[in-house]
């Protein structure tokens with residue numbers, strides 16, 4: 001059962017819903033799902049990532065690999081160490097609570113490979129504050145290297161760019177197939193508590209069950225704009241099998257500009273992207289008829305983005321073929337693609353486990369490793385992609401598995 005919202009969460013969610021309602025009215029009655037997701041997650045001061053809820057970790061809405069175990073970050077550190085040269089840098093995008101940075105930096109220090117600078121670009125002011133607090137406790141020699149950026153660096157870096165579970169948080173478009181044509185899904189508002197009964201929904205509409213004062217956010221379809229129509233037409237042409245009527249899915253049109261923007265920051269080195277996702281043919285499989293959208297609220301996963309608006313995370317799986325295409329288009333090489341389990345095993349997670357001699361600590365770490373590695377947990381659903389520039393030689397993390405043929 002879905003946990004109830006506290007009074008504070010209810011009030012916050014009403015405020016976010018009211019803002020979305022205003023934007024819908026201003027736009028003439030409908031906004032795209034991408035605009036809805038942008039507001040629900042990032043509206044200044046109100047969106048899920050902009051306001052002060054706990055979000056990550058056991059007391060929050062979801063846990064990520066670095067929050068589960070430092071074993072993950074220590075393996076990432078090993079991959080960084082292979083690539084970092086003297087004077088090299090690390091840039092982390094969307095650093096969450098700062099836990100990955102807090103584990104990577106001491107590992108690199110122990111290996112004598114500390115970067116000259118560890119820069120963090122974080123869109124959430126609230127999370128950036130938590131990062132500052134956590135990383136401020138590191139030894140001075142390490143913490144002095146950490147800086148926060150408010151935009152991508154103008155000078156290309158030599159080193160490593162890291163992003164764990166950031167691509168899935170980029171607002172995406174939502175579409176469905178109807179009568180052989182693409183329709184875009186977005187949101188409209190209807191009168192709730194004080195109004196008449198909601199108007200009949202479209203066949204795919206999913207009326208929100210949360211009444212927000214007198215506003216109810218409902219899903220409505222619309223003709224796609226040219227950008228979405230072209231992207232969907234290109235997508236359908238590439239797929240090995242036709243998609244059935246009423247098929248609904250997501251497409252992230254922000255991915256390519258994001259990769260291009262971040263890619264230009266890499267002068268020489270490696271971009272390492274971790275996320276749950278699939279190659280295109282699997283992502284848009286004819287049997288995956290309801291898309292990949294997932295919402296996270298107090299450790300519950302569900303697929304209704306129109307409840308708990310502003311107090312739950314909304315994500316969509318990553319089409320890694322789109323990431324690879326965007327990377328190649330901006331001059332990056334796709335140097336590796338594998339599962340998280342294969343990456344962690346190749347970077348020596350078993351050896352790290354073996355280093356612990358205390359039986360209690362060993363049992364705890366073994367439990368954490370299982371969550372990171374097992375196929376039913378994060379091991380298979382999460383993928384790792386390596387994008388490189390001016391970098392020769394095989395990467396340690398991709399020595400055990402090469403899934404690039406599936407892209």
Ligand SMILES: C[S@@+](CC[C@H](N)C(=O)[O-])C[C@H]1O[C@@H](n2cnc3c(N)ncnc32)[C@H](O)[C@@H]1O
Pocket residue numbers: 049056064065066067093094095096097121122123124127163164165166169170
């Ligand atoms: C699901 S959390 C993952 C946090 C952290 N990387 C981890 O693994 O624990 C998504 C993170 O990406 C950040 N984010 C979202 N969009 C971003 C963007 N365009 N650029 C940089 N960070 C972004 C969020 O604020 C948040 O820190």
